[in-house]
Amino acid sequence: MPTTNLSASRRRFLRLAGLAAAGSLAGACRPWTREPLAVAGPTPTLRGPDPVETDDALERLLQGNARYVADRMQRPGHTEERRAQVAEGQHPFAAILTCADSRVPPEILFDQGLGDLFVVRVAGNVADDEITASLEYAAEHLGVRLIMVLGHERCGAIRAVLESVLTGAEAEGHLESLVKAIEPALEAADLTRGEVWDTVGDANVRRTAAQLRASRPILHELVEAGELRVVGARYDLDAGWVTLLDDAEVEEAHG
Amino acid sequence: MMNPRPSRRNFLGLAALTAAGAALAACNRNTRVNPLDWEPLPTLEPSPTPRAPETLTADEALARLLEGNHRFVEAQLVHPDQAPEHRRHLAEGQHPFAAVLGCADSRVPPEILFDQGLGDLFVARVAGNILSETLLASLEYAAAHLHVPLIVVLGHERCGACQAALATIESDGEAPGHLASLVTALKPAVEAARLSDDPVTAIARENVRRVVAALARRSTVLAGLVKKRQLKIVGGYYDLDDGAVEIMA
Numbered sequence: 001m002p003t004t005n006l007s008a009s010r011r012r013f014l015r016l017a018g019l020a021a022a023g024s025l026a027g028a029c030r031p032w033t034r035e036p037l038a039v040a041g042p043t044p045t046l047r048g049p050d051p052v053e054t055d056d057a058l059e060r061l062l063q064g065n066a067r068y069v070a071d072r073m074q075r076p077g078h079t080e081e082r083r084a085q086v087a088e089g090q091h092p093f094a095a096i097l098t099c100a101d102s103r104v105p106p107e108i109l110f111d112q113g114l115g116d117l118f119v120v121r122v123a124g125n126v127a128d129d130e131i132t133a134s135l136e137y138a139a140e141h142l143g144v145r146l147i148m149v150l151g152h153e154r155c156g157a158i159r160a161v162l163e164s165v166l167t168g169a170e171a172e173g174h175l176e177s178l179v180k181a182i183e184p185a186l187e188a189a190d191l192t193r194g195e196v197w198d199t200v201g202d203a204n205v206r207r208t209a210a211q212l213r214a215s216r217p218i219l220h221e222l223v224e225a226g227e228l229r230v231v232g233a234r235y236d237l238d239a240g241w242v243t244l245l246d247d248a249e250v251e252e253a254h255g
Numbered sequence: 256m257m258n259p260r261p262s263r264r265n266f267l268g269l270a271a272l273t274a275a276g277a278a279l280a281a282c283n284r285n286t287r288v289n290p291l292d293w294e295p296l297p298t299l300e301p302s303p304t305p306r307a308p309e310t311l312t313a314d315e316a317l318a319r320l321l322e323g324n325h326r327f328v329e330a331q332l333v334h335p336d337q338a339p340e341h342r343r344h345l346a347e348g349q350h351p352f353a354a355v356l357g358c359a360d361s362r363v364p365p366e367i368l369f370d371q372g373l374g375d376l377f378v379a380r381v382a383g384n385i386l387s388e389t390l391l392a393s394l395e396y397a398a399a400h401l402h403v404p405l406i407v408v409l410g411h412e413r414c415g416a417c418q419a420a421l422a423t424i425e426s427d428g429e430a431p432g433h434l435a436s437l438v439t440a441l442k443p444a445v446e447a448a449r450l451s452d453d454p455v456t457a458i459a460r461e462n463v464r465r466v467v468a469a470l471a472r473r474s475t476v477l478a479g480l481v482k483k484r485q486l487k488i489v490g491g492y493y494d495l496d497d498g499a500v501e502i503m504a
Contacts, residue, residue: 102351177388
């Protein structure tokens with residue numbers, strides 16, 4: 001794993017190498033061309049005192065997702081033994097920031113159990129101060145080395161914001177906070193490609209991930225030191241696949 | 256969209272978005288368009304979010320949660336609603352029967368503790384199960400748009416966020432980065448409960464009570480639904496050792 005004394009180019013190289021490894025794991029790494037993963041694989045176990053490296057964490061997530069898609073879930077860590085094992089402290093191997101939508105529970109779609117995933121959920125997977133603080137706690141205090149920002153198809157929050165913006169209608173209640181958080185993604189989205197609703201959803205994931213990588217001082221420093229990776233991904237509600245959206249990270253690494 | 260009454264926006268469908276997107280895409284190539292300048296495009300397509308086929312009362316929703324938690328405690332999990340057919344059935348819309356505001360702690364996943372599956376629970380999670388503007392917006396969305404009859408604010412034993420907030424305040428210290436926002440959110444509960452024999456437990460419980468009260472106080476949308484008896488907001492506390500969720504009075 002890269003450490004703080006590595007040169008910027010070396011870190012960049014390692015990150016790209018990491019991406020390539022993740023890419024081979026995830027098939028073609030594109031939602032539309034992705035090959036199914038091999039379903040076999042070790043039963044995930046709780047991480048020990050040493051941090052789980054980002055690539056291992058990503059692999060563990062994608063293997064769990066493949067089991068879920070294939071309807072071959074192992075449901076690790078749902079037992080009384082695991083509950084007793086983690087009662088005094090948690091050592092999750094990854095953190096997930098995803099939507100509050102009832103169809104996107106990370107523990108189910110990654111086939112994980114008690115103590116495995118630190119999970120932050122808010123409509124539209126946006127990152128306000130309290131959400132960012134939660135992820136800082138996961139990275140700095142619990143030592144997770146992977147944060148996945150996970151959006152999903154046909155997100156109701158994205159839709160509500162699009163409708164509010166398109167109609168010019170004033171957002172009711174606290175929805176305005178989501179409009180403010182998601183609207184920049186709408187501007188950044190390439191609306192010439194694909195279907196608007198999901199295109200904005202992907203742009204929102206990329207923007208949230210970039211925002212977390214740039215968040216000073218804690219997350220930014222950890223990313224710069226090669227001790228944390230923030231990836232974006234999208235969940236397919238129909239097929240159940242989680243697919244990495246890695247373009248933004250590649251561009252930033254080149255940046 | 257957040258309003259329980261039918262509103263004009265409810266009649267705007269995806270077709271409008273797609274059409275607007277295509278129209279905008281043309282503009283987008285040359286000039287940056289301010290989305291706020293976009294004109295509304297009326298359409299008759301209904302919102303794709305279906306209503307729940309069966310609408311539970313708050314008490315029925317709570318009973319369903321507690322039955323699931325009982326199965327978890329007794330190690331009799333049935334893992335409902337997780338098969339591929341169920342996923343495909345839900346793909347076009349969700350109708351969860353309850354919303355949960357819980358902690359991001361890896362040991363407290365509501366779907367496992369309540370033995371529920373895909374589409375059952377709308378779940379907001381943040382360290383210390385506190386409120387922020389976007390978390391309030393999330394719960395308003397669940398109550399006003401998805402019509403959940405019940406919101407459970409779920410705290411838990413040995414909460415790291417409560418411990419950290421207590422330690423920061425006791426030492427007159429300052430939390431680094433954005434962590435200060437968590438300390439600020441938990442401070443009233445810390446001040447109220449720090450002198451207890453078991454301060455971390457007392458703070459976590461006090462925080463749940465305060466968040467339950469704050470939801471209706473800070474949100475007129477939620478307060479209106481509570482008043483009309485279309486929504487109940489309750490507090491819960493999860494025991495990490497025996498796995499039981501206690502509903503707090």
